[in-house]
Amino acid sequence: MPDTTLTKVDSRYSPKGPEGEKYLASGRHVAMRLWENEQPGEAKAPATRPYETVGYVLSGRAELHLAGQMVILEPGNSWVIPQNTAHTYKVLEAFSAVEATSPPAQVHGRDDK
Secondary structure, eight states: OOOOOOOOOOGGGOOBOTTSOEEEEEOSSOEEEEEEEEOOOSOOOOBOOSSEEEEEEEEEEEEEEETTEEEEEOTTOEEEEOTTOOEEEEEEEEEEEEEEEESOTTGGGTTOO
């Protein structure tokens, strides 16, 4: 029998992760999170994660560095970070974005450093 569970998440009450991200809807194979009003600063430490990430910029600007490449992310842009690929980013202007991770980042400590 297929899973027919319907989930609605109100981001005003979403739990926050260790980096300030808000966890949104999450299924067995994919999860969403919201980065909201991240402020400019130094580049984040490089990270490698055991999940694939796709994202969409709502507002602001950031540099994304991945495998010797750099792109500027602006409103309307989307991106992909392959699973197990070292990357870093630097917020240039107050930044908000929605990301989806597969498998879900927050499950079983996948988001832990």
